[in-house]
Amino acid sequence: MKETKYSICGMCAVRCPISVQVEDGKPIWIEGNSHDGGMGRSLCAKGGAAFAQRLDKQRPTAPLLRMGLRGEGQWREASWEEAYEYITSRLNTIITEHGGRSIMFSDRGGPFADLRQAFVKSLGSPNYINHDCTCGRNVHHASKSVYGLGRKDFSYDYENASHIVLFGRNITESLKVKEVKNFLKGIKNGARVTYVDPRASVTAGKASRYWQIKPGTDYALLLGIAHCLVYNNYYDIDFAEKYINGLSEFKTFLGPYTPEWAAAETGISADEIETFCRELNQDRPKVIIHPGWMLARYRDSFHASRMIHILNALLGNIEQPGGLFYPKGPKDAGKSGLKSLAALVPAVNEERADGCGTRYPQWDKGAGMLQTAYEAIDSGSPYPVKAYFVHRHNPFIALPDTNEQRRILDKLDLIVAVDVNFSETAWFADVILPENTFVERDDILRTEKGLKPGFGRRQQCVKPINNTKAGWEIYIDLAKRMGKGDCFPFNSIEDIWQYQLQDTGLSVTDFDAKGFVKLSSQAIWYDRDKLKFGTESGKIEIINQKWEAMGIPSLPPYEAPEQPPEGSFRLLFGRNGYQAHGQHQNNPILCELLDVNKLWINTAAAKKLGIKDGDQVLVTAGEEQGKIAAYVTDLIHPEAVFMLHGFGTDVPAKKRSFGKGLADQMYMQGKLKEWDKAGGGLNLAESFVTVTPV
Numbered sequence: 001m002k003e004t005k006y007s008i009c010g011m012c013a014v015r016c017p018i019s020v021q022v023e024d025g026k027p028i029w030i031e032g033n034s035h036d037g038g039m040g041r042s043l044c045a046k047g048g049a050a051f052a053q054r055l056d057k058q059r060p061t062a063p064l065l066r067m068g069l070r071g072e073g074q075w076r077e078a079s080w081e082e083a084y085e086y087i088t089s090r091l092n093t094i095i096t097e098h099g100g101r102s103i104m105f106s107d108r109g110g111p112f113a114d115l116r117q118a119f120v121k122s123l124g125s126p127n128y129i130n131h132d133c134t135c136g137r138n139v140h141h142a143s144k145s146v147y148g149l150g151r152k153d154f155s156y157d158y159e160n161a162s163h164i165v166l167f168g169r170n171i172t173e174s175l176k177v178k179e180v181k182n183f184l185k186g187i188k189n190g191a192r193v194t195y196v197d198p199r200a201s202v203t204a205g206k207a208s209r210y211w212q213i214k215p216g217t218d219y220a221l222l223l224g225i226a227h228c229l230v231y232n233n234y235y236d237i238d239f240a241e242k243y244i245n246g247l248s249e250f251k252t253f254l255g256p257y258t259p260e261w262a263a264a265e266t267g268i269s270a271d272e273i274e275t276f277c278r279e280l281n282q283d284r285p286k287v288i289i290h291p292g293w294m295l296a297r298y299r300d301s302f303h304a305s306r307m308i309h310i311l312n313a314l315l316g317n318i319e320q321p322g323g324l325f326y327p328k329g330p331k332d333a334g335k336s337g338l339k340s341l342a343a344l345v346p347a348v349n350e351e352r353a354d355g356c357g358t359r360y361p362q363w364d365k366g367a368g369m370l371q372t373a374y375e376a377i378d379s380g381s382p383y384p385v386k387a388y389f390v391h392r393h394n395p396f397i398a399l400p401d402t403n404e405q406r407r408i409l410d411k412l413d414l415i416v417a418v419d420v421n422f423s424e425t426a427w428f429a430d431v432i433l434p435e436n437t438f439v440e441r442d443d444i445l446r447t448e449k450g451l452k453p454g455f456g457r458r459q460q461c462v463k464p465i466n467n468t469k470a471g472w473e474i475y476i477d478l479a480k481r482m483g484k485g486d487c488f489p490f491n492s493i494e495d496i497w498q499y500q501l502q503d504t505g506l507s508v509t510d511f512d513a514k515g516f517v518k519l520s521s522q523a524i525w526y527d528r529d530k531l532k533f534g535t536e537s538g539k540i541e542i543i544n545q546k547w548e549a550m551g552i553p554s555l556p557p558y559e560a561p562e563q564p565p566e567g568s569f570r571l572l573f574g575r576n577g578y579q580a581h582g583q584h585q586n587n588p589i590l591c592e593l594l595d596v597n598k599l600w601i602n603t604a605a606a607k608k609l610g611i612k613d614g615d616q617v618l619v620t621a622g623e624e625q626g627k628i629a630a631y632v633t634d635l636i637h638p639e640a641v642f643m644l645h646g647f648g649t650d651v652p653a654k655k656r657s658f659g660k661g662l663a664d665q666m667y668m669q670g671k672l673k674e675w676d677k678a679g680g681g682l683n684l685a686e687s688f689v690t691v692t693p694v
Helices: 050-055 080-098 113-122 137-147 177-188 218-231 237-243 247-254 259-266 270-283 301-314 370-379 402-409 471-481 493-501 545-549 603-609
Strands: 002-008 017-023 026-032 064-066 075-077 103-107 128-130 163-167 192-196 209-211 287-290 387-391 414-419 431-434 446-448 454-456 516-518 568-574 599-602 616-621 624-633 640-644 688-693
Touching (some): 026 050, 080 103, 080 387, 103 113, 103 370, 113 128, 113 471, 137 301, 163 270, 192 270, 218 259, 218 270, 218 301, 237 301, 287 301, 370 402, 471 493, 603 688
Parallel strands (some): 103 387, 163 287, 192 209, 414 431, 568 640, 599 624
Antiparallel strands (some): 002 017, 064 075, 446 454, 454 516, 568 688, 616 624, 616 688
């Protein structure tokens, strides 16, 4: 018998709506959920490789307990009961000696994190952290300092835009299926695209203008653009007068940062900058300048993103078709939202180990900062951190300097990894609890914000084929064994769904027809004459006095980036459309599409070193060395080299990918302790390597 199941993909952090055809209990086809108009039947290569992930035996298929030293890879299979007993016994000892606050939890965030946050909170810890120090924290905090709203409080109407500007936002490779489809519709509808990046990605190939900017000078280019817009009145004066504070101070600050000055810093000519600004003036308000998605790059990335937020406001594109809009939630549709699971758990009134909200008062507490949590583990200050749960998060490749991370995490008394794959971090754990693949598991319901808000459901499409469990089941099992059953009065996923839906007037069966429920049939737009912002003034703040009082200048003077030492290159990294945050490496299908990475190097720079396309080269940073094939091209700036992220795994259980390619994070030595002091994002593009022919 054939049936169609509607669910949510889990191959990367985008979590697209999908449709799975099942015949006699086996999945036979996967595609996008066509009931979602923006998605259609489209699916990326990662989603298409989901069934191969399920059948793969080179991943954990039963609970594993470590036998040898951490990282040695000596494991033995255990029953779930034994694994739970091992974990809870050690947790009870740790809590007795150091309190619940000594427990830390990290994951990739997202719409299903509510239950995991509730779990760590129930143990008495405030230390839930997600991955965002390596992704969007600079963008988020920049947005907070300008609008008083976070980075996810704005979305982008690409389809109706007249001009789309992307500073390294590689939208066609680091992709969201619905977003890239809307982007391509915008291009088809005539939108100009300006792409700014030291490397010409696939997205550059879709652009009407590509600027190969000098690495580390984004802030300089943005200052030159801002000068041209402000001094020529190329902005929405009425919108600015109504909603923006600090414009006169901004104009004074911009005085020296002319397009000619920016040209000398960035390598982009003043004439090109001025032509671009005239286009923005013609195209506004249907202009989108993307403030960044993954912007943990340079030491001033917070201020670069902040400048983009200011430019968007000046162009009057807020809550504007073809511009930025507020993603609407259930309340905007006159409905009640999903009931929070974390609300069932008593508040934890403890200082966070990572210092968010205390030592670093400008940083939001919700997502935390993993690199400063590492400092707490290492130093024992402000208190000891002794246990770490890591859920489908792989800090060993996401953060810099893996060897330094190993040294720090080895101080912990307990490391528990919950994952579908053998991640590098899981390989270092004491216990691996294997999670079902996403086609084998249900999850809690999620809120889907947008112009037409609603709720979505990931449901189990097929039964698990291994001795694995769903994440929700693992954490409720552990919580009950820790005596926290009162916080989780659920015996099934249906119990959880019914709890979440209790105020909405909906039932679980309402999701059966399409996999989601929309709360509005019409797009919801706010009245542009009554916009509200989250700052203390209620307006857009070019000069934010609250942040200034916390030691974060709103408009710092530009400082030129560090130049690569003689014979060295700035190391850049990224990914393509086959990659899933390092999870692609060993997938039976994806590893065939992308088996190994190469080192992009500029043609002139390679010629100077005697390197030809395809030659093996030696990449060196400190004591770290590795060989890789060179890709010689004009499509990268002469001061930089580039490699795809997620290669060079040292986990022997991943036989298809073991030892193939180089791991970029291994060459970021010392960078675990270097981050943007304003926004908190790590400086992942501030490392230098030498390249020599073999």
